[in-house]
Amino acid sequence: PRRCPALRSCGRNALLQGVIFDLDGTLVDSDLDFDQIRRDIGFVQGPILEFRDRHATQEQKAHIDAVLERHEKRAAETCTLKDGAAALVEALRGCGLKVALLTRNSAASVGTVMARHGLKFDTIVSREDSAPKPAPEPVFLICRRLGIEPSRTLMVGDYKYDVECGKNAGCLTVLVRTPLRSWFEAAPDWEVDSLAEVLPIVRGLAVKGEAVG
Secondary structure, three states, rough: OEEEOOOOHHHHOOOEEEEEEEOOOOOOEEEOOHHHHHHHOOOOOOOOOHHHHHHHOHHHHHHHHHHHHHHHHHHHHOOOOOOOOOHHHHHHHHHHOOOEEOOOOOOHHHHHHHHHOOOOEEEEEEOOOOOOOOOOOHHHHHHHHHHOOHHHEEEEEHHHHHHHHHHOOOOEEEEOOOOHHHHHOOHHHHEEEOOHHHHHHHHHOOOOOOOOO
């Protein structure tokens, strides 16, 4: 993996306690079509969840929720696991790290994905639990649940919201490149081409002052 120059030299604060993963595009490939979702909703301007929370009426919220539920249910039932995703999660657990999932998707759709692919996390935060990424609140919630510090946590995702969320909370960040990478600006601590490159990053850090793995 390529180490970005933006990586902070934060000494002992960089010792790793946990890893937080995004879901769609990071651990699974799904066919969520956000342009189609916006067309089906019909009146959304900008990011869907932010519009829903800040501007929509109760009637509009119900409509947005119904459209999202329909699309996310289908995507959850047809998504495929990324190569090495399950093995990486288990390897991190074997390193003594806490492993969490953070997604803008619904809890119901996440439950479907977990059941289909057998993924297990120490905690899961969906959109019902907290403000959506890129707000830092969901990371703070995860860290409180797991008893870990944001500055000793690694956020792994495939989109700018994942990087911004992690940085807003004080985490180290890894961006997994996808074909959409050229469409957005992001300054993660590392960029990688596959999940296989995440474990070497973790092993290059430390857990509670001891070598990982």
